[in-house]
Amino acid sequence: MAKTQQTLTKAGKSLAPRQPVTGTALSVRKKRSFIADIYSTAIGKKYAMAISGIALMGFVLFHMIGNLKMYLGAAELDHYAEFLKELLYPLAPKGAVLWILRGGLLAMLALHLHAAWSLTILNHQARPVKYQSPRDYEVANFASRTMRYSGMIVLSFLIWHLLDLTFGVVNTVGTDNTFVKGEVYANVVRSLDRWPVAVFYILANLLLGIHLRHGAWSIFQSLGWNNPRFNSWRWSFATVFALVVVIGNISFPIAVLAGIVKL
Amino acid sequence: MKHLTNLKLKVWRQDGPDTVGKFETHVVESVSDEASFLEMLDQLNEKLIGENKDAIVFDHDCREGICGTCSLMINGRAHGPQRATTTCQLHMRTFSSGDEIVIEPWRAAAFPIIKDLMVDRASFDRIIESGGFITSPTGGAPDANLIPVPKPVSDAAMDSAACIGCGACVAACPNGAANLFTGAKIAHLSVLPQGQAERFKRAEAMVNSMDDQFGSCTNHGECSAACPKEISLDVIALMNSDFRKSKSKNRKQLSRG
Ligand code: HEM
Ligand code: FES
Numbered sequence: 173m174a175k176t177q178q179t180l181t182k183a184g185k186s187l188a189p190r191q192p193v194t195g196t197a198l199s200v201r202k203k204r205s206f207i208a209d210i211y212s213t214a215i216g217k218k219y220a221m222a223i224s225g226i227a228l229m230g231f232v233l234f235h236m237i238g239n240l241k242m243y244l245g246a247a248e249l250d251h252y253a254e255f256l257k258e259l260l261y262p263l264a265p266k267g268a269v270l271w272i273l274r275g276g277l278l279a280m281l282a283l284h285l286h287a288a289w290s291l292t293i294l295n296h297q298a299r300p301v302k303y304q305s306p307r308d309y310e311v312a313n314f315a316s317r318t319m320r321y322s323g324m325i326v327l328s329f330l331i332w333h334l335l336d337l338t339f340g341v342v343n344t345v346g347t348d349n350t351f352v353k354g355e356v357y358a359n360v361v362r363s364l365d366r367w368p369v370a371v372f373y374i375l376a377n378l379l380l381g382i383h384l385r386h387g388a389w390s391i392f393q394s395l396g397w398n399n400p401r402f403n404s405w406r407w408s409f410a411t412v413f414a415l416v417v418v419i420g421n422i423s424f425p426i427a428v429l430a431g432i433v434k435l
Numbered sequence: 436m437k438h439l440t441n442l443k444l445k446v447w448r449q450d451g452p453d454t455v456g457k458f459e460t461h462v463v464e465s466v467s468d469e470a471s472f473l474e475m476l477d478q479l480n481e482k483l484i485g486e487n488k489d490a491i492v493f494d495h496d497c498r499e500g501i502c503g504t505c506s507l508m509i510n511g512r513a514h515g516p517q518r519a520t521t522t523c524q525l526h527m528r529t530f531s532s533g534d535e536i537v538i539e540p541w542r543a544a545a546f547p548i549i550k551d552l553m554v555d556r557a558s559f560d561r562i563i564e565s566g567g568f569i570t571s572p573t574g575g576a577p578d579a580n581l582i583p584v585p586k587p588v589s590d591a592a593m594d595s596a597a598c599i600g601c602g603a604c605v606a607a608c609p610n611g612a613a614n615l616f617t618g619a620k621i622a623h624l625s626v627l628p629q630g631q632a633e634r635f636k637r638a639e640a641m642v643n644s645m646d647d648q649f650g651s652c653t654n655h656g657e658c659s660a661a662c663p664k665e666i667s668l669d670v671i672a673l674m675n676s677d678f679r680k681s682k683s684k685n686r687k688q689l690s691r692g
Contacts (some may be wrong), residue, residue: 201643206682214612215642215678291651298544298611298650304447304458305537308511312609314657319653335616390654396676398669 211219214294217287217393222394224284225387229413231277232380236420242433246357253356285327292320315386322383329376336363362435370425380419388413437468439527443535444479446491450545454554458537468528472515473498473505475527492551493513500524500663505598506606507552508539513603515659521601521663541606545648556602557647559616565644566637568621569629582628595623597664607661609649615658617645618670625677635681635688642678 210216216373238256240251259269312318315322335342340351343363364370388410392398427433442463449456461483466475473495497505503524509515515525530536540548545558550581575586584592596619604615621638623632630637652671 201641206686210679210682213642213646213678215646217676218651218675219679240506256517289639291653295610295612295650295653299542300544303508303542304513305445305508305539306511307609307658309609309655310512310607310660312657316653316655317609317676327666358507393652393668393672396671396672396674398676400669413452 186366203390217395219293221284221287221291222352222391224280224287227277227280228284229384232384232417233413236417239424240420242357242360242424242426246355249357249360250355253354268311279328288320288323304348313386315382319386319419321385322379326376326380326383329372329380332372336369360424361433364425364428367429370429370433371404374422376420380421381414383415384417385410437528438465438531439463439468439530439534440465442466442475442530442532445535445537446552447539448491449540449548451550454553456492456548464545466527468526470527470606471498471523472507472509472525472527473523474596492549492553494553495523499521502511502626503601506554506602507539508541510537513541513607514601514663518634518660519663521599524663543602543605543611543649545611546602556600557615557642559600559602561648562613562641562644563620566598566633566640569624569633584627588626592623595619595626595666595670596613598623598662598666599664601621603661603662603663603665604658605649607657608650609655609657610653612652612658613645613649614652614671614674615662615666615668617641618664618672618674619666622670622673625673635677635684638674638677639681639685642674642681649667 184318201209204212211220238252239249241252244431257267259273261269309317332342337343337356337359340353340359343351350362364373391407392406424433444461444463445458446461447456448459461479463475463479466478469584472476473493476491476493483490493535494504494506496502498505500521500523503521505514507514507522509525514520514522515529517525517529540552541554541556546554547557548554574674598616598619600616602616605611605613608615621641624637625634654668657666659666
């Protein structure tokens with residue numbers, strides 16, 4: 173077999189020598205179960221990204237809508253937090269459904285991350301020698317080219333956010349040094365009253381918006397949802413979705429800083 | 436006819452697949468604005484040969500935008516600055532006197548450099564080999580209207596079949612993915628009645644072959660913007676959906692065997 177045929181393939185892998193047309197792929201694929209088989213392909217990983225992305229999008233949308241209760245006052249927001257713990261109660265024990273939802277979201281996040289990670293590696297292997305002169309991109313935009321970074325900053329914000337308002341460990345440095353479980357409204361005001369926290373909150377949500385602007389369009393392509401009748405709506409959907417989530421989320425720190433939402 | 440003068444060319448020179456390459460600067464003193472980009476390179480090569488130097492190696496064949504042999508990353512764009520144009524159809528009038536023009540080969544693991552600006556695109560043949568065909572009996576040509584095809588369907592198939600396999604999509608893709616090429620080749624057959632029998636076997640096999648050699652799509656859209664035939668991103672969605680269906684349909688078919 174000629175040497176060039178060896179070097180044709182991506183790092184580490186080598187194809188079988190060229191064979192006559194057989195109607196099957198040249199590479200022999202391992203036998204795997206249905207899900208593992210799909211996930212082992214790049215397109216399958218994009219499916220996983222899109223499905224986990226939809227789950228996360230559903231979460232951020234309802235999270236934002238729920239937090240709008242803040243504008244109705246402390247009692248309303250605290251009561252809403254209590255309601256979340258009582259989802260499907262008394263059919264299910266208190267907190268059970270909430271924990272199932274949390275578990276599902278964590279799994280989705282893990283899947284999203286794993287797929288993003290392994291596809292990034294694949295993409296680097298697909299072009300081991302970069303272009304040696306500057307590229308002149310025509311349509312790739314800031315959002316599409318920074319998905320990995322916007323995603324990672326959103327992830328770091330997410331961790332901070334949980335430590336801040338769920339566990340309260342980074343909240344005790346607030347204006348009056350307290351964090352009280354269950355006093356959701358008061359905790360939010362204490363946290364966002366610190367302007368560096370509010371700024372971080374705003375920046376992270378802008379990046380989330382940028383991630384979603386590209387992501388919410390990408391899901392249609394990744395899942396193969398393409399139909400000339402609605403294709404022109406896909407960008408509009410992504411833009412509106414990203415705007416709604418970002419404007420809603422960013423309004424909270426601004427309202428606290430402006431003293432509209434206060435203790 | 437006008438002439439462009441004093442073009443500074445930065446051209447990638449590389450002896451072979453496993454050697455280290457570098458940019459080499461050449462000055463083209465004067466060239467007609469009616470010359471194609473490749474004719475400009477021919478002119479430079481004649482000068483180099485006259486000086487007893489190695490000519491710059493680049494791919495070309497039909498020189499009329501239909502064979503897909505020419506390539507070249509010109510100033511950071513596949514096939515140069517003009518949309519829907521192959522390098523052979525790009526004319527020097529798109530540039531101005533005194534311009535610096537940087538020329539690089541396609542870069543992808545699956546497109547190893549043979550020499551200078553010429554790359555081996557056999558990886559595309561492998562994708563085609565794995566399923567880009569229909570099985571039909573040989574013999575006398577069937578009547579042209581034996582299988583009715585609705586006009587919009589035949590148009591859609593033609594839009595995908597316009598792909599000339601030049602590799603600009605892979606070259607332009609920040610991930611080195613071949614989804615536009617593979618999608619076009621799949622869509623071309625899978626919308627037609629003649630392509631139905633092997634539709635899902637084809638989708639699975641071609642995607643697997645693509646997976647073994649190329650990167651993965653992140654929906655930038657650079658491929659379609661660089662495509663000299665303006666193939667739409669729609670073919671990628673079609674491929675993704677056929678691939679998903681193939682996973683269950685092919686299993687069902689196997690279990691009948
Ligand atoms: C945890 C850190 C995260 C990382 C590292 C990350 C990374 C990525 C990457 C690399 C893509 C593929 C981009 C592309 O196709 O161009 C992507 C897509 C996407 N992301 Fe994220 N992301 C993260 C978090 C999130 C979050 C929190 C959400 C939702 C609120 C989200 C929603 C989406 C959606 C909807 C897509 C589109 C899926 C598709 O490509 O079909 N991501 N993400
Ligand atoms: S040489 Fe045939 S397309 Fe350019």
